Amino acid sequence: MFERKLKALGYMEWDKVNGNNTQHFRKVILWLEDQKIRHYKIEDRKQLRNITSPEWPNVFEKYCNDVKCPITKNEAGQLEWFIGYAIWLEFGDDCKKYQQIVGSKAKVKNEVKIPNIKSTNPLDNLDFDNDAFTTGVNSIAKLLKVPKHSDHLVTLQACSKLVCNKLNADAIKQSNNVVSVKGKPLTAMTIVPSFNMGDIMLDNAAKGLSLLYIQDLRNLQTKINETIVAVQNITANPKTDTKLGKVGK
Amino acid sequence: MVVRQYQEELKYLEKINEYCWRIKKGFQPNMNVEGVFYVNHTLERLMFEELRNACRPGAVGGFLPGMKQIANVAALPGIVWRSIGLPDVHSGYGFAIGNMAAFDMDDPKSIVSPGGVGFDINCGVRLLRTNLFESDVLPIKEQLAQSMFDHIPVGVGSKGIIPMNARDLEEALEMGMDWSLREGYIWAEDKEHCEEYGRMLNADPSKVSMRAKKRGLPQLGTLGAGNHYAEIQVVDEIYDKWAACKMGIEEKGQICVMIHSGSRGFGHQVATDALVQMEKAMKRDNIETNDRQLACAHIKSQEGQDYLKAMAAAANFAWVNRSSMTFLTRQAFAKQFNSSPDDLDMHVIYDVSHNIAKIEEHMVDGKQKTLLVHRKGSTRAFPPHHPLIPVDYQLTGQPVLIGGTMGTCSYVLTGTEQGMKETFGSTCHGAGRALSRAKSRRNLDYKQVLEKLEELGISIRVASPKLVMEEAPESYKNVTDVVNTCHAAGISKKCIKLRPIAVIKG
Numbered sequence: 151m152f153e154r155k156l157k158a159l160g161y162m163e164w165d166k167v168n169g170n171n172t173q174h175f176r177k178v179i180l181w182l183e184d185q186k187i188r189h190y191k192i193e194d195r196k197q198l199r200n201i202t203s204p205e206w207p208n209v210f211e212k213y214c215n216d217v218k219c220p221i222t223k224n225e226a227g228q229l230e231w232f233i234g235y236a237i238w239l240e241f242g243d244d245c246k247k248y249q250q251i252v253g254s255k256a257k258v259k260n261e262v263k264i265p266n267i268k269s270t271n272p273l274d275n276l277d278f279d280n281d282a283f284t285t286g287v288n289s290i291a292k293l294l295k296v297p298k299h300s301d302h303l304v305t306l307q308a309c310s311k312l313v314c315n316k317l318n319a320d321a322i323k324q325s326n327n328v329v330s331v332k333g334k335p336l337t338a339m340t341i342v343p344s345f346n347m348g349d350i351m352l353d354n355a356a357k358g359l360s361l362l363y364i365q366d367l368r369n370l371q372t373k374i375n376e377t378i379v380a381v382q383n384i385t386a387n388p389k390t391d392t393k394l395g396k397v398g399k
Numbered sequence: 400m401v402v403r404q405y406q407e408e409l410k411y412l413e414k415i416n417e418y419c420w421r422i423k424k425g426f427q428p429n430m431n432v433e434g435v436f437y438v439n440h441t442l443e444r445l446m447f448e449e450l451r452n453a454c455r456p457g458a459v460g461g462f463l464p465g466m467k468q469i470a471n472v473a474a475l476p477g478i479v480w481r482s483i484g485l486p487d488v489h490s491g492y493g494f495a496i497g498n499m500a501a502f503d504m505d506d507p508k509s510i511v512s513p514g515g516v517g518f519d520i521n522c523g524v525r526l527l528r529t530n531l532f533e534s535d536v537l538p539i540k541e542q543l544a545q546s547m548f549d550h551i552p553v554g555v556g557s558k559g560i561i562p563m564n565a566r567d568l569e570e571a572l573e574m575g576m577d578w579s580l581r582e583g584y585i586w587a588e589d590k591e592h593c594e595e596y597g598r599m600l601n602a603d604p605s606k607v608s609m610r611a612k613k614r615g616l617p618q619l620g621t622l623g624a625g626n627h628y629a630e631i632q633v634v635d636e637i638y639d640k641w642a643a644c645k646m647g648i649e650e651k652g653q654i655c656v657m658i659h660s661g662s663r664g665f666g667h668q669v670a671t672d673a674l675v676q677m678e679k680a681m682k683r684d685n686i687e688t689n690d691r692q693l694a695c696a697h698i699k700s701q702e703g704q705d706y707l708k709a710m711a712a713a714a715n716f717a718w719v720n721r722s723s724m725t726f727l728t729r730q731a732f733a734k735q736f737n738s739s740p741d742d743l744d745m746h747v748i749y750d751v752s753h754n755i756a757k758i759e760e761h762m763v764d765g766k767q768k769t770l771l772v773h774r775k776g777s778t779r780a781f782p783p784h785h786p787l788i789p790v791d792y793q794l795t796g797q798p799v800l801i802g803g804t805m806g807t808c809s810y811v812l813t814g815t816e817q818g819m820k821e822t823f824g825s826t827c828h829g830a831g832r833a834l835s836r837a838k839s840r841r842n843l844d845y846k847q848v849l850e851k852l853e854e855l856g857i858s859i860r861v862a863s864p865k866l867v868m869e870e871a872p873e874s875y876k877n878v879t880d881v882v883n884t885c886h887a888a889g890i891s892k893k894c895i896k897l898r899p900i901a902v903i904k905g
Contacts, residue, residue, distance in 0.1 A: 360784060360793075367790040371591060378580060378587035386583020388726065389562055394617075396558035397862050 155233050159186060159240065169226045176201035179210065179232060186236035189217050278303065405454040412466075418888040422482075427470035427689055434469040436484030439884040442876060445833060446488070462490030463690065469495055471689040477502040477509025477698075479763050479770065483822050485777050486884040487831025487876060491517065493692035496776030496832075499825040504698065504758065504769040510686065511703045512695035513673045513710075515773035517754035520669060520710055521717035522627075522661030523594075524751050524800040526811065527725065528647045529732065530744040531654040533633050536900065543631065543735050544858040544901040550727040551629055552621045554862030554905040559620030561723050568616050572604040575715030579722035586746075589725065591789050593750040594779060595757075597718040599711035606709040607665075608672050615665030615716055620723035624863070624905030626829075626870055627660045628802075629724065632809060636896035642795040642813050643895050646748045655897060656732075656745075657809055658724050659802045661754065662717040669713045673706040698771055707756070714755060721750060748811070749789075749798040753778045753828035759787075761823045772823055780814035780826040780891045788814075797824075799891050803878040804830045805859075805870045805902055806852050810882045811895040818890035826891040827882065830875035843868035858901040870904070 156164035161181060168174050180198055183189060190198070190213075197209045214222070217235070221227045241248050276283060287302045290309050299305045315321065345353045345360075411426035415435070420443075422434030438446055449464040462468070465488045472494055473482035479501055488497030493514025502509040536543060552559055561584070563571070571578040576597025579585045590597050604612075622629060634653040637643045648655075662669075680686070680696035680703075688695065696702040725747065729740035736743060756773045763770075781788050781797040788797040796813035803809040807830070818824055834842065845864055848871045852859050861867055868874070886893045 364790060364793045367793070371790050375587040375591065378590070382580065382583055382587070385581045388583040390560045390727075390730075391562045392560050394558060394562060395552045395560040396556070397552050397554055 152229065152233050155237060159233070159236055169229050173201065175225055175229060176206060176210075178229060179213075182232050182236045183213070186239060187217065187232070189213075403454070405451050408450060408454060418884055422466060422470050422473070424473075427467060427474055429474040429687075429689065430470060431475070431478050432473050432481050434466070434473045434482040434484065436466065436469060436488055437486045437884055437888050437890065439486070439880055439887065441880050442486055442884060445876065449490075462492070465490050465495040465497075468493070468690075469498060471693060472498060472500045472515070474689050475500070475502070475510055475512070475693065475695065476686060477506045479503050479768070480823070483777075483825065485822075485825065485827040486881040486888075487776065487827045487829055487878075489832045489876075491775065493690060493694070494773070494775045497827060499772065499774050499777045499822055501759075501761065501770040501772045501823055502698065503763075504771055507697065507699060509698050509771065510695035511698045511706060511756060511771055512693055512773065513670045513677065513706060514693055514695070515775050516670070516710060516756050517775045518667045518670045519625075519661035519663075519754055520666035521714035521752045522666075522754040523659075523717065523721065524753070524802045525593075525658045525721045525725065526748040526750075526798075526800050527656040527658075527728065527745050528748050529654045529656070531736070532650075533652045533654065533900070535736075536631065536654050539735055540631075540858050540901055543731070544860050544903060546731040546735050547629060547631070547728060547901075548860035548903045550731045551724050551903065553623070553860075553903060555624045557621040557623070557862070557905070558617040559723065560727070561620045563616060563619055565612070565616065568612060568619070569604050571619070571719045572607065572612075572712040572715050573602055574598060575602070576718045576722050578715075579719050579726075584726040585722045589722065589747045589750075592747045592791070593718065594752050595714075597715075597722070597750070599714045601708055602711035602715050603708035604712050606705045607669060607712050611665050611668035611672065611709075611713075614668050615663065618663040618665065619716070619720055620727065621663065621720070622658075622660050622724065622903070622905060623663050624866070626804070628657075628805060628902055628904040629659070629728065630657045630809070630899045630903075631655075631901040632657055632897040632899050634895060635808060635898040638893040638895065639795075639813070642892075643811075645791060645795050646798060646811070646895075647744070647746060648748075648811075648895055655748070656728050657800070657802060657897070658721055658728065660717070660721055660724065662713045663720065665716045666713040669709045673702075673709065676702045676705065710756065714752065717752070718750070749792075749800060751778050751798075751800045759823070762820070770823070772825070774825055776828045776831070777825045778828045779824055780812065780818050780822075781824045782814045782816040782819045785814070785819075785824075795894075796892070798894070799826055801827060801878065801882055802829050803899075804872045804875040805867070805904065806855060806857055806899065807872045807875075807878055808899070809897045810878070810893065811897070812882065812885065812891040813894050815889060815892050821888075822890050826885050830872075830878040830881060832874060833876045834874040836869045836874075839869045839871060839874040840866075843871050843873060852902070857899055860901075860903040862905050867904075 152167060153164055156167060167178060180201060183195060183198060198213060200206065219228060219231055221231050284302045287306045288298060291298055291305050294309055294312055296305060296308050296312060345356045347353055411423045413421045413423060415421050418437055418439060420436050420438065424430040424433060446465060450466050453464040465484060468490060469482050469484045483499045484495060485497040488495050500515060576585065576590050576593060580587065580590060632655045634648055634651050634655065637648065637651060674694050677694040677696045680700055681694060684697060684700065686695060729745050732743055732745060733740050754775055756771055759770055759772050760767055761770050778799050780799045783794055783796045792798060796815060799812040799814060801810040801812060812826065814824055818826060845868045848867050849859065849864060882893060885891045
């Protein structure tokens, strides 16, 4: 029943323990207290040691209370708890050492796990560093007029962003409706003021970042406004009463 | 005040460049930093004349000259960088109107002063655009002006037409424009295009006296009197086409509506209550100032904190007030043009505050510091890329709305990087008084003022015609001089010029 655990704890007669035998039970409990749990001082274990005494069950009950064993009736259950408790203490004493230990089967399992996943998504099986793939990404970028980055995966990310934001169903619908937008397009780089760090490239990078930040902020503000309007639909009730009005002197 | 001859006084003044003067330490006692003021040739003459008049033997009464007030502010504890006078600077209560002063939040001695904010807390300007053109409006100009006059109550003692009870007011004070949004008076985009998103988060209505609330309650949604107005304006000139485009202003002749108003009696009461508390705090904490009107308290003191919380509530009041008038304006236009405000594209371009104190981050001597920036008669003008300006203006810089005087033009400027460095992102707020109210009443005739407006083709609806000479263009500095000085000095950049075709005021 508890063979493996008792063996691990180093109990000499681990293979002979019978949980239903009172003497066996008492012996194991005493051994656990003596060797592992050590809740009482040695001199206080006297009564517990006297395993043949008729008083033993009372002593054991007190012991259970002292170590806060939650199981009161079933002896086998109690034994299981005490063994588990002893293991928990043993592990706590030297957890660093035990943490590294991985069961031989688990080890094998882990090793097998990774290569064994069969992906249903064909994209996952692509070789992203393949030359063919790189060329493909670059030709998509060229089609979409996305500037090339030295890392083709970054280029791919940019392409995906553009497709998601500008080529989704809603955006395409809108661009068909709005025939011409009033006003002249301005180059972003000429209108952003107040960066002068002495390096044009650095200034441009700062401008680009600030434009992206402003776009994020605008989206956030729009969401806030939408939320306010939603709440207003419930709370708003503007009133005027011209009878109250009075023009002063 | 130190009494010196005019010639002696001049020794403390030094011209830094064509548009900027320095006030050296010693001009007034205990100056912690220097003062500066921005002027062009014409404005310079006005400033020096004022100083010369004050130096004449036997000159008593009235406010101190603007230059002296700038210097007195430079002597306040905890002030950093400079006490700055903008081109429209003129004497006010304690602080000059058109003065920016910033105090280090980390300095325990730093102060907050109600005089540095002004009595009309969060007085400010809001500009709405439309897709209408002058030719659409001219035929029904009179009806439109009348319709706006009917919708927006004006004048001293006016009462608003938006029903409010005491609980609504408490909520509005705490929530600012979020209250107007919740109740459905304004659009979500209005909040986006407003300084602070139309809500000071530290507002605490429990720090506001019952008296202030009683005064404020019936006044929400009213314009008030004095220099406040609502104008229908035409785009007269576009200096920066691209920035104007970002604000939805495409061509000359486009119609806009400008609303200039504040926190009415509510803000006035908050300021008055605070001044009483501050005088006590000054005695207790031994704070010394050159002028009794500069009553103040340490920022961290109970009085200082209470004032900042009450001021924030008053600021929220002003935003709700301008929002309510935005709603009424949209209604008036929709009725006259038989169209919805949406179809008329009546969006808020921006909403600025020019009487307020705010906690901001600025660079002082190369170090980032947290400052309490007082802007009295001074508009915030943040540069492009500043995180506190709306996303739509990230590239242009914050729109700065400069209301002119009755019958003269108004301007839209944008904030600049140079302004951020020199004036902590502050610029002028309007024309700035040249004659006192009393003097205007003595020197001008109200009939002539009204006739002159008529000659210019400006419809006017006014609650108390006999007071219009106080607000006549002759009583003010020339707003074009003021704006050109800001542009030339580089502290903000000209974008749009607007000319009025109809005015309603108190």
